[in-house]
Amino acid sequence: MSLSLSADQPAVPDDADDGVWLECIECGETFAPFDDVRYTCDDCDSLLEVRYADLPTFDDFEGEGVWRYADALPFESGVSIQEGATPLYEVPRLEESIGVEALRIKHEGMNPTGSFKDRGMTVGVKVAKELGVGRLACASTGNTSAALAAYGSRGGMETLVLLPAGKVAAGKIAQASLHGARILEVDGNFDACLDIVQELAGQGEAYLLNSLNPFRLEGQKTIGLEILEGFLADYDTVPDRIVLPVGNAGNTSALYKAFRELVQAGELDEDDVPKLTGVQAEGAAPMVEAVENGADEVRRWEDVETRATAIRIGNPVNAPKALPGIRETGGTAVAVSDEEITEAQRDLAGEGIGVEPASAASVAGLRKLRAEGIVDDDERVACLTTGHLLKDPDAAAAAGSDPEPVPADTDGVLEHLQD
Secondary structure, X not given: OOOOOOOOOOXXXXXXXXXXXXXEOOOOOEXXXXXXOOOEOOOOXXXXXXXXXXXXXXXXXXXXXXXXXXXXXXOOOOOOOXXXXXXXXXXXXXXXXXXXXXXXXXXXXXXXXXXXXXXXXXXXXXXHHHHOOOEEXXXXXXXXXXXXXXXXXXXXXXXXXXXXXXXXXXXXXXXXXXXXXXXXXXXXXXXXXXXXXXXXHHOOOOEEXXXXXXXXXXXXXXXXXXXXXXXXXXXXXXXXXXXXXXXXXXXXXXXXXXXXXXXXXXXXXXXXXXXXXEEEEOOOOHHXXXXXXXOOOOOOOOOOOOOOHHHOOOOOOOHHHHHHHHHHOOOOEEEEOHHHHHHHHHHHXXXXXXXXXXXXXXXXXXXXXXXXXXXXXOOEEEEEEOEEHHHOHHHHHHHOOOOOOOOOOHHHHHHHHHO
């Protein structure tokens, strides 16, 4: 099984380009990485992964941000807006209330466009340039469109984004608009948008930069490398568990790939790989359903609804990569209510960390698993928060306190405060 933690480093095929190639996760067919536009296997239509002849060790990394990890990526540099190097916050009150030995928040909302998507786009847009394509495209619940628009603009490329009409937070639409993307609002949900974009890409009308694209996940795996380096620096050990929100399951897949490569490079023992733990909203939880039922595939949910708009997805395309990641690391998946998500969003805000609702799902999931005894009190845990508070200002305002009208004089203000 190519996605097993114990899988050997693959042999280098003849179609590798400077030690880089694409390989099908199901049938093992290999392809040259940059000769043709390719998202899935030509033979069986399964997902592809990027493979490398030489896998780096921690000693090979230098610099800061995503491109610190150039030795683990297809290029030495990409189309960059100084992405990565996001904070790994301490949260002492949350740590104590949840009841774990250590809790850190990896806040990806501190990337240039306010979400983790920037890590994938710095690599993906570079690949698009290498392939010589003219138009970039994505389906999005918001963050992907914002990142693609910014990085496409940075790279001087035309950008097309398809969004589910009325289902995308205002902050994200504003970003895509200002960065010059052409925005198409689709009368359907995210999965319908993705279906259309995949068909457009298949017809050669655009280069797809959703997480179905294997190169995008290469940038996202640097999240896991930063978390490991942060824990090693502060605790002299890697985390026991990483908890993360799940939409299309790209981050789960990317982190698992990062850890598999470290195991193959001899830098990480199999037994030390963090347990990957996915969290979904109850109204959009097909991955949780598959994990709980021991299923090998995810059943597509046609109707999904949650205030956590960034993970309002019923058909996670990276499930074939993410399910092995959860199971091989001894992790799990859990669904949380919108109310639990909002409570976690407030808890994070109480520590000074502002996130959009989907981001808070990780903390809500950890709290639930700890209460159920699935997470032990001696665990060191990293929770991934994926997007900034201002991505969804309406949700932030609804979760926060209301303004209080006061008269325009000091005595009136003091009287109001006393009351």
